[in-house]
Amino acid sequence: MKFGDILQETYTALSANKIRSGLTVLGIVIGISSVIAMVSIGQGAQSSIQSSIQSLGSNLIEITPGAQGGPGSQVSSGRGTARSLTQGDADAIASQVTNIAAVASEVSGRYQITARGTNTNTSVDGVTSAYPQIRNIQIAEGSFITDQENTSLAKVAVLGPTARDDLFGVGAVGVVGQIIRIKNLEFTVIGITVSKGSSGFNNQDDMIYIPATSAEQYLAGNQYLSTIDVQATDASVMTQVQNDITDLLLTRHNISNPAQADFSVLNESTLLATANSITQTFTILLAAVAGISLIVGGIGIMNMMLTTVTERTREIGLRKAIGAKQGDISLQFLTEAVALTLVGGTIGIILGVAISLGVSYSGVIHTTVSWIAIVLAFGVSAIIGIIFGYYPARRAASLNPIEALRYE
Amino acid sequence: MIEIKDITKTYGSGEMALQALKGVSFTINDGEFVAIMGPSGSGKSTLMHILGCLDIPTSGTYFLDGKDVSKMEDDELAEIRKDKIGFVFQSFNLLPRTTVLRNVMLPLIYAGVDEENREERASTSLLAAGLTKTHFSHLSNELSGGQIQRVAIARALVNDPSLILADEPTGNLDSKTGEIVLSTFQELNEKQGCTVVLITHEQHVAAHARRIITLRDGVILSDHRNRPGQTT
Ligand SMILES: Nc1ncnc2c1ncn2[C@@H]1O[C@H](COP(=O)(O)OP(=O)(O)O)[C@@H](O)[C@H]1O
Numbered sequence: 247m248k249f250g251d252i253l254q255e256t257y258t259a260l261s262a263n264k265i266r267s268g269l270t271v272l273g274i275v276i277g278i279s280s281v282i283a284m285v286s287i288g289q290g291a292q293s294s295i296q297s298s299i300q301s302l303g304s305n306l307i308e309i310t311p312g313a314q315g316g317p318g319s320q321v322s323s324g325r326g327t328a329r330s331l332t333q334g335d336a337d338a339i340a341s342q343v344t345n346i347a348a349v350a351s352e353v354s355g356r357y358q359i360t361a362r363g364t365n366t367n368t369s370v371d372g373v374t375s376a377y378p379q380i381r382n383i384q385i386a387e388g389s390f391i392t393d394q395e396n397t398s399l400a401k402v403a404v405l406g407p408t409a410r411d412d413l414f415g416v417g418a419v420g421v422v423g424q425i426i427r428i429k430n431l432e433f434t435v436i437g438i439t440v441s442k443g444s445s446g447f448n449n450q451d452d453m454i455y456i457p458a459t460s461a462e463q464y465l466a467g468n469q470y471l472s473t474i475d476v477q478a479t480d481a482s483v484m485t486q487v488q489n490d491i492t493d494l495l496l497t498r499h500n501i502s503n504p505a506q507a508d509f510s511v512l513n514e515s516t517l518l519a520t521a522n523s524i525t526q527t528f529t530i531l532l533a534a535v536a537g538i539s540l541i542v543g544g545i546g547i548m549n550m551m552l553t554t555v556t557e558r559t560r561e562i563g564l565r566k567a568i569g570a571k572q573g574d575i576s577l578q579f580l581t582e583a584v585a586l587t588l589v590g591g592t593i594g595i596i597l598g599v600a601i602s603l604g605v606s607y608s609g610v611i612h613t614t615v616s617w618i619a620i621v622l623a624f625g626v627s628a629i630i631g632i633i634f635g636y637y638p639a640r641r642a643a644s645l646n647p648i649e650a651l652r653y654e
Numbered sequence: 655m656i657e658i659k660d661i662t663k664t665y666g667s668g669e670m671a672l673q674a675l676k677g678v679s680f681t682i683n684d685g686e687f688v689a690i691m692g693p694s695g696s697g698k699s700t701l702m703h704i705l706g707c708l709d710i711p712t713s714g715t716y717f718l719d720g721k722d723v724s725k726m727e728d729d730e731l732a733e734i735r736k737d738k739i740g741f742v743f744q745s746f747n748l749l750p751r752t753t754v755l756r757n758v759m760l761p762l763i764y765a766g767v768d769e770e771n772r773e774e775r776a777s778t779s780l781l782a783a784g785l786t787k788t789h790f791s792h793l794s795n796e797l798s799g800g801q802i803q804r805v806a807i808a809r810a811l812v813n814d815p816s817l818i819l820a821d822e823p824t825g826n827l828d829s830k831t832g833e834i835v836l837s838t839f840q841e842l843n844e845k846q847g848c849t850v851v852l853i854t855h856e857q858h859v860a861a862h863a864r865r866i867i868t869l870r871d872g873v874i875l876s877d878h879r880n881r882p883g884q885t886t
């Protein structure tokens with residue numbers, strides 16, 4: 247029997263019962279499209295998290311106060327609230343650890359800010375001059391905080407675009423030189439940063455930067471830092487820099503057991519790896535749920551094919567009587583099953599791609615549909631057709647022609 | 655040529671065993687028109703299944719054109735049916751939702767005949783079975799009972815079989831249509847020299863044949879030439 251003939255038989259058989267074929271195909275459509283949509287949403291989430299981590303700064307190592315945590319350690323006091331890092335630590339790192347491009351100190355807090363009658367509550371970050379380089383921050387207007395302003399405890403502020411919008415109105419101009427009040431102290435605006443977009447955990451646009459020393463003196467009221475940001479010269483020296491910093495700070499803080507460190511050193515690439523593995527697990531979970539619906543679709547195919555074989559028993563007997571071999575019969579029914587899944591697979595791929603484009607368009611997550619996912623989905627639907635079509639096809643082929651002809 | 659010798663067929667086993675054929679032997683030469691007669695339950699259909707290579711005998715031998723087909727496997731039997739045998743059943747002869755032409759082409763499709771030849775051969779045998787070109791594109795469910803049987807005859811003919819087997823082909827037809835179908839068999843036998851074996855329990859149907867084999871309880875009761883004056 248030629249392939250063209252089998253296709254014609256398949257078409258006749260499937261179009262004879264369009265509603266049933268359609269519903270069976272729907273099961274596969276749902277399965278395949280959800281696999282594709284879920285995988286692409288998962289991958290989109292992964293790359294969005296990746297890029298927001300990378301936007302924190304390249305080759306970044308963050309040192310925060312507080313216990314390291316980990317198995318067997320005491321419950322740590324909240325990271326960032328502990329008081330253990332000082333400007334002395336930051337200076338020591340800058341002068342004693344090799345392969346460092348820049349070091350910046352941060353003293354962060356949230357305060358009530360007022361300006362010309364408007365009022366908002368936002369993050370105020372006391373920083374040093376290296377901060378923009380490490381954190382990939384650019385200045386749109388005016389200038390950033392200088393070392394001179396840090397030494398002189400100047401009351402100057404650089405606004406993120408969101409903070410600017412909140413205080414002076416959306417897109418306000420001529421903000422540089424205006425006065426804002428932080429904790430009722432007057433600060434002069436000296437610059438506005440370029441928007442970095444709001445993707446990520448913390449919105450870097452809704453920020454006010456002031457000199458770190460001013461933050462210690464006027465806002466925090468103590469000499470402790472909330473973060474030391476270190477930029478390594480190269481991605482390949484991250485581990486060495488991290489280890490050297492840990493050793494240096496342990497010595498400076500007189501701690502002999504690294505497990506009892508009163509600070510933690512967070513390497514951006516470890517953060518990236520952790521986030522990746524989380525999103526990957528998440529993607530696999532989503533794909534697995536979608537995969538289950540694909541299996542349910544496959545069972546739908548099998549159910550339909552078994553019904554069809556029973557209904558067409560006499561037809562099978564007739565075909566056998568006029569010379570169809572077992573192989574001809576099983577191939578015919580297998581082709582019907584595979585045709586159903588391939589049609590379902592094709593529609594499912596189109597629908598899945600449409601869903602992920604829709605998600606991208608809506609702006610929630612920028613999804614990425616990979617070719618591998620499409621090819622895989624197509625292959626999987628063909629395999630499902632073969633697996634779930636095999637048993638009904640074998641059953642049809644092995645029918646005894648006499649019994650089949652006699653069947654009422 | 656059909657040569658069967660001491661054919662038996664037992665259904666089931668043990669207590670439930672039922673011997674439908676109890677040693678049947680005969681020879682049918684090429685070009686004969688034979689009716690197999692007998693009351694219901696006498697083993698006619700069982701014999702026809704064996705003659706048609708749809709089933710194999712429990713014991714005995716069956717030579718079809720000199721080839722022993724009594725111990726063949728499923729797919730080998732299918733091969734024989736495809737090449738040598740054409741069937742006309744009492745009912746459910748045609749595939750539903752399929753045109754007359756395609757129904758007749760079906761044996762050729764399984765035989766791997768290419769497309770141009772298929773259509774030509776199918777229309778030749780449809781015309782030989784007394785149908786006209788206007789019927790070719792009809793769906794099988796748009797035909798009358800008599801037309802269905804003639805399409806079935808055309809399909810049985812299409813691959814030049816050694817043997818055309820018909821099991822109660824007029825069983826579902828009124829007597830007038832039945833006569834037309836029977837005369838179609840007669841004509842094919844006389845004009846084209848097809849070997850036809852007709853199974854029936856009705857005397858007037860058997861009367862169309864030139865030889866009548868009568869079965870009763872799985873054995874041959876009589877085997878005689880029908881009507882004088884015909885060539886043997
Ligand atoms: N597949 C079968 N299984 C069991 N018994 C059968 C089967 N086919 C036929 N028989 C029995 O064999 C006997 C002959 O049946 P059959 O050949 O159909 O007779 P006929 O066609 O002359 O009416 C009957 O008693 C019938 O019940």
Ligand SMILES: [Mg+2]
Pocket residue numbers: 698699
């Ligand atoms: Mg019968």
